Amino acid sequence: MKIAIIGTGISGLSIARMLQAEHEVVLYEKGERPGGLIKCERVNNCLFHKVGGHVFNARNEHVLEWFWSHFDRDNEFVKAKRNAKVFFNNAIIGYPIENYIYLFDKITVKKITTELLELQKKPKISPFEHDNFELFLQNSFGNTFYELYFKPYNKKIWQTDLSTVAMEWLEGKLPMPNLQEIIESNILREEEGNMVHSSFYYPKYGGSQFIVDRLKSGLTIQTEFEVSKIENIDGKLRLQDDQQYDKIIYCGDVRKLPDFCKKILSDGGIDVSYLEKLRSNGTSNLFCETDENDISWLYIPEDFTKAHRIIYTGNFSDSNNLGSERRTCVVEFSGKIDYGVMVEEIKKLPGNLKPLAFNYEPNSYVIQDKRTRTEIAKAKFLLEQRGIYLLGRFAEWEYYNMDKAIEAAFELHTEINTTNILS
Ligand SMILES: Cc1cc2nc3c(=O)[nH]c(=O)nc-3n(C[C@H](O)[C@H](O)[C@H](O)COP(=O)(O)OP(=O)(O)OC[C@H]3O[C@@H](n4cnc5c(N)ncnc54)[C@H](O)[C@@H]3O)c2cc1C
Numbered sequence: 001m002k003i004a005i006i007g008t009g010i011s012g013l014s015i016a017r018m019l020q021a022e023h024e025v026v027l028y029e030k031g032e033r034p035g036g037l038i039k040c041e042r043v044n045n046c047l048f049h050k051v052g053g054h055v056f057n058a059r060n061e062h063v064l065e066w067f068w069s070h071f072d073r074d075n076e077f078v079k080a081k082r083n084a085k086v087f088f089n090n091a092i093i094g095y096p097i098e099n100y101i102y103l104f105d106k107i108t109v110k111k112i113t114t115e116l117l118e119l120q121k122k123p124k125i126s127p128f129e130h131d132n133f134e135l136f137l138q139n140s141f142g143n144t145f146y147e148l149y150f151k152p153y154n155k156k157i158w159q160t161d162l163s164t165v166a167m168e169w170l171e172g173k174l175p176m177p178n179l180q181e182i183i184e185s186n187i188l189r190e191e192e193g194n195m196v197h198s199s200f201y202y203p204k205y206g207g208s209q210f211i212v213d214r215l216k217s218g219l220t221i222q223t224e225f226e227v228s229k230i231e232n233i234d235g236k237l238r239l240q241d242d243q244q245y246d247k248i249i250y251c252g253d254v255r256k257l258p259d260f261c262k263k264i265l266s267d268g269g270i271d272v273s274y275l276e277k278l279r280s281n282g283t284s285n286l287f288c289e290t291d292e293n294d295i296s297w298l299y300i301p302e303d304f305t306k307a308h309r310i311i312y313t314g315n316f317s318d319s320n321n322l323g324s325e326r327r328t329c330v331v332e333f334s335g336k337i338d339y340g341v342m343v344e345e346i347k348k349l350p351g352n353l354k355p356l357a358f359n360y361e362p363n364s365y366v367i368q369d370k371r372t373r374t375e376i377a378k379a380k381f382l383l384e385q386r387g388i389y390l391l392g393r394f395a396e397w398e399y400y401n402m403d404k405a406i407e408a409a410f411e412l413h414t415e416i417n418t419t420n421i422l423s
Pocket of ligand 1 (some may be wrong): 036
């Protein structure tokens with residue numbers, strides 16, 4: 001088959017590599033170069049992750065096997081331990097914060113422990129049985145902890161009423177709280193470094209741009225081409241360049257899809273206005289130099305600053321700091337923040353931060369509400385019957401990390417080849 005893939009983030013590149021052995025594959029990318037959210041660039045010879053600071057890990061064995069078939073794990077990657085911290089009350093403390101309750105004042109400790117014990121008396125329900133994200137946090141940690149930490153932090157990131165955020169996206173994203181663990185950690189006072197915790201892989205040179213550069217090799221990619229029309233003419237799918245395809249895989253923003261194929265969607269009974277109004281957040285990223293430290297991520301819950309996280313990308317690989325005497329990091333803000341404002345904000349943060357560059361990414365975090373999965377599933381079903389497939393974080397409106405995007409590409413690969421055999 002001849003297959004067009006729209007978008008060259010990790011989703012588009014992965015599915016292209018999976019399909020290219022059996023089919024003719026052409027990729028379209030509206031940007032100047034492939035990579036989507038995982039693009040990086042060098043600034044003063046230091047590596048700037050333009051969004052976040054991408055590290056790789058996966059639980060799915062197939063994903064790991066596929067990924068490592070493209071890379072030499074031992075020679076091209078480092079394996080690092082996560083060393084997350086929280087900047088709270090003007091001090092850097094451990095993560096997760098519930099293991100450090102002993103650092104709070106007496107009255108707060110009393111309130112938190114009373115509430116945690118009260119919560120134990122309630123019937124246990126699974127996280128996904130909670131009606132919304134706010135209720136889940138309150139029922140898991142108690143109101144004092146919620147008001148002190150979880151509410152301000154999540155409000156900063158999501159910039160929306162947490163009671164309208166669905167629970168489904170959370171699956172596998174947060175370690176679920178466990179009272180026994182909280183008590184033990186607060187008594188034993190072990191640093192995260194002594195406890196069982198996760199690790200990640202990171203390229204020795206080039207960060208996630210290294211991943212893009214390897215995956216894109218040998219693929220046919222048309223850059224600076226924004227797909228704006230998909231037509232079905234005599235059973236073939238056609239884009240605005242008049243090229244005909246048997247199948248199209250769309251990895252862009254599902255909200256834009258009605259612009260290109262509104263008729264297909266509305267004739268098929270899809271609530272187009274719902275799709276168009278899906279909520280998301282952008283992020284502003286300030287690339288900085290920082291003082292030496294051994295942290296990987298620093299979470300900043302309190303609202304004395306608009307910043308919510310520092311990602312110490314310079315600690316992931318020494319080659320990320322080539323042009324600097326110091327370390328580098330990315331300070332992340334939710335939404336669009338002016339450069340001047342960010343420069344003022346970082347003065348409130350630890351590490352004597354000095355700005356080097358900045359980037360605004362309008363599409364970073366997807367927000368799911370209770371209808372989202374049903375409506376996306378309906379659109380997928382309808383489009384698939386017409387040879388159009390949705391794949392990736394913004395096309396499926398899922399809170400995917402890279403590994404989940406690759407896993408979704410696997411499923412789609414199987415589906416496309418199965419449909420091909422059956423037809
Ligand atoms: C702050 C942050 C930190 C993160 N950290 C991690 C991490 O550490 N590890 C991890 O595994 N994951 C992480 N993620 C998640 C990860 O970034 C995503 O899962 C992944 O990059 C999504 O890839 P994608 O291909 O689905 O989408 P995208 O990367 O958005 O790619 C979509 C591509 O489609 C192109 N496009 C869109 N519309 C069109 C069109 N009409 N025509 C042509 N081209 C089009 C876009 O230009 C873009 O290149 C993080 C995400 C964020 C926001």
